[in-house]
Amino acid sequence: MILMTSFAKRPHDMIAYSVARWQPAHENLTEKKYMAPKKVKFEDAEDFYKKYIDLMTTGQRWYQIQKFVDREQKLCRDVALCCWCTISQQRLKGYNTIMCHTIPLGWLLKESGLMVKLDEEREEFGIPMRV
Numbered sequence: 001m002i003l004m005t006s007f008a009k010r011p012h013d014m015i016a017y018s019v020a021r022w023q024p025a026h027e028n029l030t031e032k033k034y035m036a037p038k039k040v041k042f043e044d045a046e047d048f049y050k051k052y053i054d055l056m057t058t059g060q061r062w063y064q065i066q067k068f069v070d071r072e073q074k075l076c077r078d079v080a081l082c083c084w085c086t087i088s089q090q091r092l093k094g095y096n097t098i099m100c101h102t103i104p105l106g107w108l109l110k111e112s113g114l115m116v117k118l119d120e121e122r123e124e125f126g127i128p129m130r131v
Contacts, residue, residue: 006121007023010082019082
C-alpha cells in the first residue's frame with residue numbers, strides 16, 4: 001500500500017520517500033525527484049491537477065514512475081510518499097484546503113495498479129480529483 005502523506009504525519013515504521021522538491025533538514029529520505037512538483041501557473045485545483053498529471057505522464061518522468069510501480073507491485077510493501085503539505089501549513093497561507101500534488105500522484109499510482117491511501121488530512125481537507 002502506498003500512503004500519500006506529509007513529512008510531519010508520516011508513520012516512522014514505514015519505508016518513506018520524499019516526493020517534494022526539497023525536504024526538511026532533519027529528514028534523510030531517499031528522494032524521488034521525478035515525482036516532485038514543478039512550479040506551474042494554474043487557475044484552480046482542477047487546472048493544477050490536470051497540469052500536474054500532464055507533466056507526470058510524459059517522457060522520462062512517466063518511465064520512472066512506471067518503474068516505481070513495477071518495483072512496488074513485486075515487493076508488496078507499505079511505503080509512504082511524503083511532501084510538505086499539511087492543513088496547518090496551508091491555513092498559514094490563507095487556504096482552508098490542501099491542494100497538494102500527492103493527490104493527483106496518488107490517483108496516477110492507483111490507476112497504474114497500486115493500492116493507494118491518502119492520509120487523514122488529505123482525505124478530509126484535500127480537494128478531490130474529478131476524473
